[in-house]
Amino acid sequence: MKIQGRMFLWLSLFLLAMAIVYGLWSKEPVGTTALFLSFGLSVMIGYYLAFTARRVDTGAQDRENAEVSDDAGELGFFSPHSWQPLALALGGAFIFLSVAVGWWLAFFSAPLLLIGLFGWVFEYYRGADQRY
Missing domain, CATH: 4.10.860 (DNA Excision Repair, Uvrb; Chain A)
Known part of the structure; x- marks a missing residue:
């Protein structure tokens, strides 16, 4: 670094x-x-x-004398699958679309955006995948 x-x-x-x-x-x-x-x-x-x-x-x-294999191993935890980014992306797309179509669309897409956001943030704090 x-x-x-x-x-x-x-x-x-x-x-x-x-x-x-x-x-x-x-x-x-x-x-x-x-x-x-x-x-x-x-x-x-x-x-x-x-x-x-x-x-x-x-x-x-x-290090100057490092080998490629020195960096091998676990780099961190990465989520294997999640549906939350899809909900977040759709909610964000509809929010931005509401600027062109009409502000009434924002009222319907804001809950989808919030569900995706909170679901993605807290997906490892509940259920069988609980980590903390």
């Missing part, structure tokens, strides 16, 4: 320089704002990765 943090911090310096040069040269506010926002996002990601790298063990990607 240390290497990725440095990469993002160097990228943020490049984006800052480009934002200043672009802003002075073009006098165009939208692109300049986008570059400054990209700088801010890159700083946040780089800081997070650098901060997290201090708290966790050194990974294989941070």
Whole structure:
């Protein structure tokens, strides 16, 4: 993670320089704002990765003499299946569709959106799949 943090911090310096040069040269506010926002996002990601790298063990990607097999093993828990993202996606799509069709559609799609959101967040806190 240390290497990725440095990469993002160097990228943020490049984006800052480009934002200043672009802003002075073009006098165009939208692109300049986008570059400054990209700088801010890159700083946040780089800081997070650098901060997290201090708290966790050194990974294989941070060692010069690491082998591919050093990174083998369990990487975390990933849900094998879930219907909740489908409900969340449909609810979100209908909410956005309500802007074009009519706001009345938002009243019918908001419960679907909330069911998908709460179901996805709390799916491992109940039943046979309970983890905590």
